[in-house]
Amino acid sequence: MPDIITLEAVYDNSDIMTDYFDSDHGIEEWYVCDLQGKVVTEGKLRRAVRLLPEWLQNFNWAFRKGEKYSMSDHPYGQLRVDSGTELRFPCSGGMRERSSPVRFILTACTRSIFEMNDRVDVPIPPTFEAMRAFVEERIRIREAKQREYAQARERATQPWLELGPRKEEIPGPSYTV
Numbered sequence: 001m002p003d004i005i006t007l008e009a010v011y012d013n014s015d016i017m018t019d020y021f022d023s024d025h026g027i028e029e030w031y032v033c034d035l036q037g038k039v040v041t042e043g044k045l046r047r048a049v050r051l052l053p054e055w056l057q058n059f060n061w062a063f064r065k066g067e068k069y070s071m072s073d074h075p076y077g078q079l080r081v082d083s084g085t086e087l088r089f090p091c092s093g094g095m096r097e098r099s100s101p102v103r104f105i106l107t108a109c110t111r112s113i114f115e116m117n118d119r120v121d122v123p124i125p126p127t128f129e130a131m132r133a134f135v136e137e138r139i140r141i142r143e144a145k146q147r148e149y150a151q152a153r154e155r156a157t158q159p160w161l162e163l164g165p166r167k168e169e170i171p172g173p174s175y176t177v
Contacts, residue, residue, distance in 0.1 A: 011099075031120040085104065
């Protein structure tokens with residue numbers, strides 16, 4: 001059962017060309033507060049919005065019921081900001097480079113799952129400019145990793161002669177086993 005409320009910054013990383021669906025790909029997730037009781041309600045989520053920095057409170061938060069299917073990222077109710085953030089994040093895959101708007105989701109999860117990947121004491125960026133700088137840094141990190149992956153693929157496809165000295169071949173009969 002969920003016991004905390006978190007804020008997620010996400011973007012749509014779906015790729016229609018390959019039928020890859022990833023509409024809420026996470027950029028980062030922050031702890032907001034403990035969930036009072038066991039049931040996630042719109043009222044509890046709206047009270048949690050008041051704990052966010054003022055720049056986030058000013059967005060139009062829309063409630064969405066939980067998605068209760070086996071691989072749902074959001075099985076409980078959630079508040080979402082799906083437009084108007086003025087932030088964009090590049091998408092991967094597909095035939096061309098494209099970007100997607102950064103969106104925000106306020107939802108519930110378990111503390112143990114949250115703490116596997118995130119820390120409770122990491123503050124939400126206090127201003128819009130701080131969030132913009134945070135997103136830009138995440139984009140730089142992602143682009144550096146993509147360059148490293150491309151270089152590794154390039155090295156892996158080099159002819160084996162370039163990888164090191166070849167073993168000396170001794171003339172004579174060859175045997176097939």
